[in-house]
């Protein structure tokens with residue numbers, strides 16, 4: 212990260228020195244998507260002296276990290292919302308519109324109203340789209356009864372209201388997709404915090420966690436915490452025991468697997484996902500639905516001149532997280548600045564840390580360090596790690612505080 216930062220500062224300094232020559236024609240970069248990846252990239256590119264346009268469809272960003280806490284009534288929804296005034300104040304041109312077309316040959320982005328923006332380099336950070344074709348019975352209309360809440364906003368509030376209104380003794384069914392998907396530990400944090408609500412307010416109610424895989428992030432930490440905190444609340448059904456959802460019936464509130472049928476009072480269905488639609492339109496997604504990239508520059512392997520960061524990218528061992536998107540944005544911006552200045556980008560190292568809250572004042576984390584190896588971002592052996600399984604409660608309390616500090620710091624850094 213330090214080398215990247217040095218590269219960015221060095222690139223910014225040399226662009227600043229070259230300013231008289233560039234003054235009339237600073238290279239143009241368009242960034243699509245103003246989430247954790249795109250907004251960070253826009254800031255770094257702007258600091259590097261480039262002419263940056265950030266295209267973001269929504270006037271307000273609603274952050275997913277800590278949205279599980281909103282569902283459990285531990286965090287107000289207001290704390291999830293961020294405007295773009297901070298980016299505009301920093302001097303970035305922010306355009307609120309949907310990008311609908313990309314002409315990679317002409318190097319031009321088209322917006323929904325027909326406006327076009329030329330670019331020298333394009334950075335895409337569109338996040339995810341939910342695959343409403345993946346589970347029979349689960350479409351956008353079904354999500355109004357069986358929320359996914361995997362894009363924060365109305366869906367988060369709907370799920371919170373449903374849990375609140377659920378009768379004592381009721382059943383919550385939470386369905387988790389196979390890899391890859393946004394925020395690997397997120398469903399298990401959600402299960403934990405819903406279980407906390409049940410334990411404290413509806414002690415005879417239970418949560419059935421249907422998983423389309425057999426192993427998951429921070430598994431030992433989650434499961435040992437569940438055994439202590441929520442033995443009566445959480446029933447975990449992995450793939451091997453029939454955890455994969457095969458169909459849903461939203462009117463009857465039924466969730467089916469190949470082996471069983473579950474009647475739910477509340478059903479949270481997190482479906483499989485793919486890169487945001489504009490990545491598909493741009494031709495940077497492969498048949499997996501995700502976007503392969505060069506691990507040094509984040510340039511698309513499929514379309515030159517386009518860079519993909521954040522959840523939409525196939526980033527090797529690096530998980531889809533806000534922390535990752537933020538780190539990738541800085542590396543990508545440094546590479547774009549170097550490439551536009553005719554310099555070879557430095558080889559980066561990237562860090563990710565994911566905190567999860569298992570209960571109020573009970574946090575756990577996983578950290579990793581990644582570097583380009585074999586054409587992908589691979590784990591740096593021996594770096595990173597997870598919270599100790601047998602840690603005292605005081606460490607869990609500290610990690611919960613670190614999690615809250617991380618959220619405050621990153622949202623401030625990204626949105627101002």
Ligand SMILES: Cc1cc2nc3c(=O)[nH]c(=O)nc-3n(C[C@H](O)[C@H](O)[C@H](O)COP(=O)(O)OP(=O)(O)OC[C@H]3O[C@@H](n4cnc5c(N)ncnc54)[C@H](O)[C@@H]3O)c2cc1C
Pocket residue numbers: 243244245246247248249266267268269272274275276277278279308309310311336337338339360361362393394397487488489520521522523531532533534535536564565566567
């Ligand atoms: C419940 C939950 C909990 C999570 N907790 C954590 C956590 O604790 N820590 C962590 O690091 N991560 C967490 N995450 C993951 C994190 O939210 C994502 O990894 C992160 O948001 C990815 O950033 P991104 O920039 O790729 O996409 P996003 O943040 O989704 O941003 C994409 C943006 O692009 C815009 N957009 C898309 N298409 C277009 C278009 N065509 N035109 C214009 N704008 C467009 C969208 O409106 C959106 O604002 C969590 C996720 C969930 C669901």
